[in-house]
Amino acid sequence: MGDLEIFDRIESEVRGYIRSFPVVFDSARGSTLTTADGRDYLDFFAGAGVLNYGHNNPLFTQALIEYLQRDGIIHGLDMATSAKRAFLEAFEARILKPRGLDYKVQFAGPTGANAVEAALKVARQATGRSNVVAFTNGFHGLSLGALAATSNKKYRDAAGASLDNVTRLPYDGYLGAGIDTLDLFEKMLDDTGSGLDLPAAVIVETVQGEGGINVASAPWLQRLRAITEARGILLIVDDIQAGVGRTGGFFSFEDSGIVPDIVTVSKSISASGLPMAIVLMRREVDVWKPGAHTGTFRGNNLAFITARAALDAYWADTTFMDEVARKSELLRAELEKIAAEYSAIEFTVRGRGLMYGIASTKRPELAGNVSAAAFERGLVIETSGARDEVLKFLPALTITDDELLAGLAIVRESLAAVLAV
Incomplete structure (x- = not known):
């Protein structure tokens, strides 16, 4: 499986996925990962949603090679470059205009948490209010501002500081079937005795990835949009994992018909695994002063090249x-x-x-056991949920039918093996 001694000896104890998938990976193509000693693994993980177009997609590799060979700008901060211009033009033409969206684009630091931090900060500036509403089982990142909106106790316990200015409310379905959790939100907003300060924003995932593949219904999202709009509360949709085609449309909120005030996008927006994150906001929300929110690596021009190639190749129709x-x-x-x-x-x-999950409340340990058994059989698949009780299916969107069925066959075999013990 490869020598992991150097990782155990030198790398921080914070490392996570290496513990679930303890091999040395060396190369990858499409939906196949290959170890240093030559074993192939089918990938149902896709870099936690970073690799929607698969590993080393040749369309993007070729575009990168050509750009590097001509000495294209690699690091540009927020200066104008031809690579950034081409991305913006393609994003406007392929994504924004066809959907009737008039968003400004902010290039945040290169991670999803950076985008969430920027979104929360600009929402507070635009409204002059500090409180934000987030939801049970939400995941928005692990830097302090984003972590305040994240629910999982494991992550919150690691903060080492107070996590303030966020009110947690129940997500759609959290209280069981037939209960509209937005009744509580609306009641608290309208009751001066509730203790809920009028929020600057509400941040929500339309499908909660790390929280256990919980799906908000279209009527729930539509009501949430109506509640926020009526009260001047900005609606932030965190589309970092659920966006860029993962749930069907380019944005996960498209099917519901809502238009958020702010959208955070990262992970697969670069298409290639290169770090990139953007914040989309209505023009009126863009109250930033020049340089008020910066980041050394907010201008990853290599990511602009692959992102533009993906838009042209996959989103023209x-x-x-x-x-x-x-x-x-x-x-x-x-x-x-x-x-x-x-x-x-x-x-x-x-x-x-x-973006699917299968879970048993009766046997929550099954997800982790099946994931481990599947890895032994050549499939990389992770778990999610507060107790890691959900087996999470996140294959590349470019996966073939044969690969998809082969991975599902491994899951079946693994489940049978776990239950036979």
Whole structure:
């Protein structure tokens, strides 16, 4: 499996995924990871949602090679470059205009947490208010401002400081079927005795990835948008994992018909795994003074090159979205079959697009055990949820049907093996 001694001896104890997948990976292409000693693994992890277009997509590799060979600008801070201009032009033409969206684009530092920090800060500046509403099981990053909006106790306990100015409310479905959790939000907003200060913003994931593949319904999102709009509260949609085609449309909120005030995008926006993050905001929200929010690596021109190539190759028409929808139906049908075959375990299947989870409240330990067993059989698949109780399916959107079915076969085999013990 490769020598991990140097990692154990020198790398910080904070490392995580290496513990679940203890091999030395050396190369990758499409949906296949290859170790230093030559073993192939099918990838249902996709870099936690960074690699929506697969590993080392040749379209992006070629664009990068050509750019590097001509000595294209690599580091540009927030100066104007031809690479940034080409990305902005493509993003406006391929994504914003077809969806009737009139957003300004802010290039934040290169991670999703950087984008969330910027979004929260500009929302507070634009409204003059400090409180933010976030939801149970939400994940928005681990820097302090983003962590204040993140729910998981494991991450919050590591903060080492108070996490203020965020009010936590129940997400859609948190209180069970048939209960609209927004009744509580609306009641608290209208009751001067509730203790809820009028928020600057509400931050929400339309599909909670790290929180356990919890899906907000379109009516719930529409009501949330109506509540915030009526009261002058900015709505931030965190599309860092659920966006860029992962749940079907380019943005995860498209199917609901809502238009957020602010959207955070990272992970797969660069298309290639190169670090990149952006904040989209309505023009009236863009109250920044020049230089008020900076970052040394907010101008990753290599990421602009691959991001632009992806927009031109995959988002010029609906072909790519149609393929994701078709594969989504295949994935859901196969997961429903597994749930039916093991009805005594009481599996639930949830998700959208190619972002799915299967979980058992009766046997929450199964997800981690199946993930480990699948890795032994050549499949990389992670877990999510507050107790890691959800087996999380996050394959590349470019995965072939054969690869998808092969991975599902490994999951079936792994589940059978775990239950036989």
